[in-house]
Amino acid sequence: MLFSAGLGMSAVLRLVLLARELQAAGHEVRFSAPARARHRVVRAGLVPVLAAPQQFSRAWRPDLVVHDPLCPDSTATAAESGVPTIGYLPYAHPPLSPRPTVWIDPCPPPLRQRPEPSAWQVRCDAYELPPQPTPQLTELSLLPRVCITGVPTGTRPEDRRRARLFRRVAEGAESLGLQLVVLTGDAQPWSVVLRGSAAIVHGGDEASVYAAARYGVSQLVLPAGEEERRAGKRLEQAGIGLCLSDDDLAGAASSMLRLRFRLAELLNGGRLLPAAAELGRSIARMPQPAELVHRVEALARQQGN
Structure with missing residues (x-):
C-alpha cells in the first residue's frame, strides 16, 4: 500500500497513523513524503519513498493508494495508479480532483461545513514523536x-x-x-x-x-x-x-x-x-485508525477481484 503526503506536516502526521496500523496488520507499506518530513516517517517505523511518487508508483505497482488530496503530486499519483484510492478530506481548503474511491473524514462532525455522507469517520489524531526537549508542564495549574x-x-x-x-x-x-x-x-x-x-x-x-x-x-x-x-x-x-x-x-x-x-x-x-x-x-468516542484497517483491506481486495 502506498501512502503519498503533501507539503503540510499535519497531512504527513495524520497519514502516518493509518500507515502504521496497516503495517502492523501485515501489509507492505511505503510512504512518500517531502524530504523534510522523512525523518518522522522513519522514526515512526515506516519505509520512506526516495523517488518521485508517480515514478515509484509505476515501478512498485501498489494495490491501493492513500493520499493527500491537496497535493498535486499525490493526487496525480493516485489518479495514475489505476487502483482504489483513499483521500483524507481537508478541513478548510477544497480538495483537488479527481475524487478518490473513498474519503476518510477526520473532521469532527460539528465543524464540517459540508459533510460527505459516505466518508469513513476517524478520530482527528496525528502521530507524535516525543518532544525535544519535553515541555515541563503539569495537567493542573494555579493559572489558566x-x-x-x-x-x-x-x-x-x-x-x-x-x-x-x-x-x-x-x-x-x-x-x-x-x-x-x-x-x-x-x-x-x-x-x-x-x-x-x-x-x-x-x-x-x-x-x-x-x-x-x-x-x-x-x-x-x-x-x-x-x-x-x-x-x-x-x-x-x-x-x-x-x-x-x-x-x-x-x-x-x-x-x-x-x-x-x-x-x-x-x-x-x-x-x-x-x-x-x-x-x-x-x-x-470516534473510530481510531486501527478500526479502519478491515475496511481498507476490503477496498484493496476489490482490486484483485
Whole structure:
C-alpha cells in the first residue's frame, strides 16, 4: 500500500497513523513524503519513498493508494495508479480532483461545513514523536494556561502585521495573569501541551483546529487568509471558539479592553469552555485508525477481484 503526503506536516502526521496500523496488520507499506518530513516517517517505523511518487508508483505497482488530496503530486499519483484510492478530506481548503474511491473524514462532525455522507469517520489524531526537549508542564495549574502557535515569522507586510496581532494577544493574556506557552515549528506535542490548557491561539490551520478540538480546548483564531477566517467562523458557529482580525482590534484606546474581554470570554464566559470540553469527549468516542484497517483491506481486495 502506498501512502503519498503533501507539503503540510499535519497531512504527513495524520497519514502516518493509518500507515502504521496497516503495517502492523501485515501489509507492505511505503510512504512518500517531502524530504523534510522523512525523518518522522522513519522514526515512526515506516519505509520512506526516495523517488518521485508517480515514478515509484509505476515501478512498485501498489494495490491501493492513500493520499493527500491537496497535493498535486499525490493526487496525480493516485489518479495514475489505476487502483482504489483513499483521500483524507481537508478541513478548510477544497480538495483537488479527481475524487478518490473513498474519503476518510477526520473532521469532527460539528465543524464540517459540508459533510460527505459516505466518508469513513476517524478520530482527528496525528502521530507524535516525543518532544525535544519535553515541555515541563503539569495537567493542573494555579493559572489558566493559554497556548499560542503559528506566529508569523516572514518579512512580508502582512506577516509583520499579523505578528503584531499575535503579540497584542500575548500582552492581553499576560495582563489577565494567564500562563502562556508559545509553540514554534509545525509538529507540536499536542498531547503534552494541550492537556490542562484552557485555550489556544492560532492562525486557523487544520492541525491546530483538530488538536484543540480533540483535547476539548477553546480556540481563538487570528486568520491568515479567507479560508482560515471561514474556519474560525465555523468554530464560532459551533460555540467553541472566536475569530478576530486587525479590524476587530482597531483603535489603540479601546482595543486592549476589547481583547481582554474576548480572552476572558474564552476562559470564563458562558458556553465556550463547556462546549469545547463536550466536543473533546465526543471526539474521543470516534473510530481510531486501527478500526479502519478491515475496511481498507476490503477496498484493496476489490482490486484483485
